[in-house]
Amino acid sequence: DTEVTQTPKHLVMGMTNKKSLKCEQHMGHRAMYWYKQKAKKPPELMFVYSYEKLSINESVPSRFSPECPNSSLLNLHLHALQPEDSALYLCASSQDRQGIRPLHFGNGTRLTVT
Amino acid sequence: QKEVEQNSGPLSVPEGAIASLNCTYSDRGSQSFFWYRQYSGKSPELIMSIYSNGDKEDGRFTAQLNKASQYVSLLIRDSQPSDSATYLCAVNGGRSNDYKLSFGAGTTVTVRA
Numbered sequence: 001d002t003e004v005t006q007t008p009k010h011l012v013m014g015m016t017n018k019k020s021l022k023c024e025q026h027m028g029h030r031a032m033y034w035y036k037q038k039a040k041k042p043p044e045l046m047f048v049y050s051y052e053k054l055s056i057n058e059s060v061p062s063r064f065s066p067e068c069p070n071s072s073l074l075n076l077h078l079h080a081l082q083p084e085d086s087a088l089y090l091c092a093s094s095q096d097r098q099g100i101r102p103l104h105f106g107n108g109t110r111l112t113v114t
Numbered sequence: 115q116k117e118v119e120q121n122s123g124p125l126s127v128p129e130g131a132i133a134s135l136n137c138t139y140s141d142r143g144s145q146s147f148f149w150y151r152q153y154s155g156k157s158p159e160l161i162m163s164i165y166s167n168g169d170k171e172d173g174r175f176t177a178q179l180n181k182a183s184q185y186v187s188l189l190i191r192d193s194q195p196s197d198s199a200t201y202l203c204a205v206n207g208g209r210s211n212d213y214k215l216s217f218g219a220g221t222t223v224t225v226r227a
Contacts, residue, residue, distance in 0.1 A: 042217035
């Protein structure tokens, strides 16, 4: 069982919908990440939070809006997505922002935009 | 030049054989190296971390690191059908890359029964 929990497992949304992806970890990790992964490609970094503050935004379109309400929770708010945004969205956490310790991934949310 | 390159595969090995996966990286400042296994449709799962030159063994897995050659490898001994997956090499980019983790494209391994 993964120690990083993501909900929902699957999400189908229209281009005009607003939805949110949720991620929770109770390992005391202080860095949390959102990745996007397309089929047969490696994960692609979207956002990094360190001590609940946004540390990295990899020039992600504003239709993706991250939020870190506390040290255990990470959300990704979705609005006006495009079909090409369909992918596996992965949340991860690590002990440190410097990447000395490995990332632990959640099970992911499979997103389909119709 | 890509930051992390892996032998592209796919790699097909018979059950019981050794699967050898290779990875090179470009940033000499990198200090942390990881191998993740990803089954089709699932999320990446950490199988090995290595930080120092040399070998590190964990069960049937051995990771090897050579910082001078900027090379990290993974050996899977006594390969089992359950080892069939995509293996991702990941390298911490260090301060010069804002500590981002760079992934290789992945090597897909198929273990033939």
